[in-house]
Amino acid sequence: xxxxxxxxxxxxxxxxxxxxxxxxxxxxxxxxxxxxxxxxxxxxxxxxxxxxxxxxxxxxxxxxxxxxxxxxxxxxxxxxxxxxxxxxxxxxxxxxxxxxxxxxxxxxxxxxxxxxxxxxxxxxxxxxxxxxxxxxxxxxxxxxxxxxxxxxxxxxxxxxxxxxxxxxxxxxxxxxxxxxxxxxxxxxxxxxxxxxxxxxxxxxxxxxxxxxxxxxxxxxxxxxxxxxxxxxxxxxxxxxxxxxxxxxxxxxxxxxxxxxxxxxxxxxxxxxxxxxxxxxxxxx
Numbered sequence: 001x002x003x004x005x006x007x008x009x010x011x012x013x014x015x016x017x018x019x020x021x022x023x024x025x026x027x028x029x030x031x032x033x034x035x036x037x038x039x040x041x042x043x044x045x046x047x048x049x050x051x052x053x054x055x056x057x058x059x060x061x062x063x064x065x066x067x068x069x070x071x072x073x074x075x076x077x078x079x080x081x082x083x084x085x086x087x088x089x090x091x092x093x094x095x096x097x098x099x100x101x102x103x104x105x106x107x108x109x110x111x112x113x114x115x116x117x118x119x120x121x122x123x124x125x126x127x128x129x130x131x132x133x134x135x136x137x138x139x140x141x142x143x144x145x146x147x148x149x150x151x152x153x154x155x156x157x158x159x160x161x162x163x164x165x166x167x168x169x170x171x172x173x174x175x176x177x178x179x180x181x182x183x184x185x186x187x188x189x190x191x192x193x194x195x196x197x198x199x200x201x202x203x204x205x206x207x208x209x210x211x212x213x214x215x216x217x218x219x220x221x222x223x224x225x226x227x228x229x230x231x232x233x234x235x236x237x238x239x240x241x242x243x244x245x246x247x248x249x250x251x252x253x254x255x256x257x258x259x260x261x262x263x264x265x266x267x268x269x270x271x272x273x274x275x276x277x278x279x280x281x282x283x284x
Contacts, residue, residue, distance in 0.1 A: 002100050002148055006274045007111050044068055077175045077200065078134045079113040079120040081106045082166065084180035086126035086157030093210040094271065099153035101270045102179035102206045107144065108278055109177055114141050122148070125162035127155035131169055160188045167195045177202045181211075186253045193261045201263035203254065204281065209271040211247075 045067055054068040083106050089099035106122050113120035114137070121134040122144045132147075163178070170176075176196045182189060182205045193201055233239065251267050258265035268277045 002103050002107070002145075006104070007108065077118065078170075078172055079109065079118050079175045079177070080134070080166075080170065081109050081120065081122040081177045082163065082179065083122065083124045084126070084157065084159070084178075085124040085130075085151060085153045085155070086159075087154050088157065088181055088183060089206075090153035091208055091211075092270065093208050096270055097153065098181055098206045098208055098270060099151075101268075101274075102204070103148045103151075104274055105204060105206070105268070105277060105281075106177070106179055107141075107148065108274065110141055110144055112282075114138065123166065124151060125159070125166070126153070126157050128158075129162040129165050131166060157184075159184050160192055163192045164195055170196075170199070173199060175200045175202070177204065179204045179206055181205060181207055182254055183250075186250070186257055189254060190257045190261070193258060193263050196263075197261065201258075201261075202281070203258055203263060203265045205251070205254070205265070205267040207267065207269055209269050212269045213244075 056067050059067045083102050110120045119134040121132050123131045176199050255265045
């Protein structure tokens, strides 16, 4: 069940988090940090690790020293929240499914955008994309809540296709938040991030606690929620170790791909309190 009682705690969280970090959710104000905006600010001496594309070669010609350009970046982003609603997200070993947990995170992010007067929208995708139009205000949040309370996860995911189609609907620089279990080929995820290369991107992986630890032992018959296929196997120490190694490797690859393309990756277990999940996501 989707519970919204946590929203009242987000007001306190938004106050204690440093404004530099939460500037993704600040509307109608100029960011206090430097970025790639169109308003020139000043020059600074080049340091190893700085983006070489920002070097001002005219200044170098005059001074024989490397300087980079700094700009003031306008932060008035539209917040696009995309929740995976495919059948694999309908798994929940302790009651709350991955889809319900991801939906609650999405609602919380929409609420943060609402509080800062941002335009925001939440859409879902599985075998089909269900997009909505960005808007401001409480009416938008209420519409999202009504939609999610009647939404059931199901269908085979067309992850890359759905998000490529969604990218065509975006008309301005935006914050893109994708909530999914990300049990997809890393190359598919890489192509999706690149599709949103002109935007700020956050990938939030939602995994069930059983998927994270595989804390079971014995003979089990596993069902693929999307293909409906079955796998009968014995879960012992060797299989558990192999599974956890593969899962950790998959998450490391996702994190590396995200960082290499300027995105951020987070992995959250459904046993984590929603407030703590937001604390982790928004502080980073």
